[in-house]
Amino acid sequence: MPTRRHFLHFSALTLPTLSGFKSYANSLFNVQTPKYTEGGNKPIVVSTWDSGLPVNKVAWKVLREASGRALDAVEAGANSIEDTLNCCVGLGGNPDRDGRVTLDACIMDEKANCGSVAFLERIKHPISVARKLMETTPHVMLVGEGAQKFAVANGFALESGKLSDDAEKNYKKWLEKSEYKPIINIEQQQIKAKKKGKGGNGPFAPNYFEDGTFNHDTMGTIAMDASGNLSGACTTSGMGFKMRGRVGDSPIIGAGLFVDNEVGAATSSGQGEEVIRVCGTHLVVEMMRMGKTPLEACQIAIERIVKINPIKAKDFQVGFIAINKAGEYGAFSIHKGFSYSVTHSDDGGKVFMAESYFK
Numbered sequence: 553m554p555t556r557r558h559f560l561h562f563s564a565l566t567l568p569t570l571s572g573f574k575s576y577a578n579s580l581f582n583v584q585t586p587k588y589t590e591g592g593n594k595p596i597v598v599s600t601w602d603s604g605l606p607v608n609k610v611a612w613k614v615l616r617e618a619s620g621r622a623l624d625a626v627e628a629g630a631n632s633i634e635d636t637l638n639c640c641v642g643l644g645g646n647p648d649r650d651g652r653v654t655l656d657a658c659i660m661d662e663k664a665n666c667g668s669v670a671f672l673e674r675i676k677h678p679i680s681v682a683r684k685l686m687e688t689t690p691h692v693m694l695v696g697e698g699a700q701k702f703a704v705a706n707g708f709a710l711e712s713g714k715l716s717d718d719a720e721k722n723y724k725k726w727l728e729k730s731e732y733k734p735i736i737n738i739e740q741q742q743i744k745a746k747k748k749g750k751g752g753n754g755p756f757a758p759n760y761f762e763d764g765t766f767n768h769d770t771m772g773t774i775a776m777d778a779s780g781n782l783s784g785a786c787t788t789s790g791m792g793f794k795m796r797g798r799v800g801d802s803p804i805i806g807a808g809l810f811v812d813n814e815v816g817a818a819t820s821s822g823q824g825e826e827v828i829r830v831c832g833t834h835l836v837v838e839m840m841r842m843g844k845t846p847l848e849a850c851q852i853a854i855e856r857i858v859k860i861n862p863i864k865a866k867d868f869q870v871g872f873i874a875i876n877k878a879g880e881y882g883a884f885s886i887h888k889g890f891s892y893s894v895t896h897s898d899d900g901g902k903v904f905m906a907e908s909y910f911k
């Protein structure tokens with residue numbers, strides 16, 4: 553069962569409720585677990601979540617051309633979801649606890665060029681700002697006001713900062729229960745608050761939304777083009793109702809995204825703090841360098857996270873996806889429910905359910 557909320561951008565037009573959205577999503581996509589990875593897929597694009605399927609579709613238009621570049625493909629894919637209304641990517645996403653949407657994104661190409669923006673406000677396409685930074689400056693990362701200034705100086709429009717209707721509604725609902733003051737050892741209290749949807753409205757961000765789904769849904773996209781070159785992009789509004797200024801793994805090279813053109817690429821979604829702790833996607837790629845398949849490499853990285861605190865891991869989600877130079881792909885998550893989208897032909901792609909540590 554996909555548990556994603558990205559489909560709100562479809563539901564805004566056609567579906568009034570989350571349950572309606574879920575059954576709509578199920579009827580659209582054949583969610584399944586692959587028995588094995590398939591080799592030799594080139595070009596290929598893989599994205600986090602079932603909402604990655606339309607993202608892949610956009611990326612595929614670039615990749616299916618002999619001269620199509622993976623970097624252009626992942627940027628176009630990221631732009632497409634940044635343009636849609638959804639909870640977790642782009643300016644329509646859920647705000648921080650101060651009611652402001654702050655965006656994180658990064659991009660990396662086959663030559664280890666990388667660009668990243670974090671805590672960026674009122675700019676529609678953070679992934680393109682990250683690419684601009686990568687291609688026109690000696691820097692890798694810009695944050696906050698400086699990132700916004702750079703974006704505007706490079707022709708990106710400064711948007712109004714007004715919340716989307718969905719985000720406004722979600723924020724008001726969150727405010728009803730929010731506790732703004734930091735609580736020491738809140739994680740322990742969250743573990744005790746086992747009841748899904750109840751725990752976590754502390755100083756950081758709720759682990760779960762009211763409907764019981766995990767609070768995160770970043771778009772990570774990794775691709776290999778017809779020339780065999782790899783690139784990746786990761787874009788998000790981060791965890792909903794996060795502390796102001798909080799930055800997750802998504803804009804951090806080696807955490808939310810890593811590409812090594814000799815080996816493979818990986819990206820992540822989930823509770824960023826836990827991914828940062830183990831340099832998650834760098835770990836996945838290094839495991840592939842040592843000969844592990846993408847699936848095995850993702851599993852090893854998840855096990856590394858769980859091992860740090862197996863009790864705490866029961867209450868947060870992290871998922872990794874990876875591809876290697878042979879065109880194999882794989883994914884693994886801590887909990888059930890992490891879907892991912894794979895496209896390597898004109899057939900429209902497929903959604904798979906990742907295997908998970910907790911069954």
Ligand code: SD4
Pocket residue numbers: 640767768769770788789790791799800801802820821822823824825
């Ligand atoms: C974060 N990893 O900000 C990102 C968010 C994510 O789903 O996946 N959100 O920690």
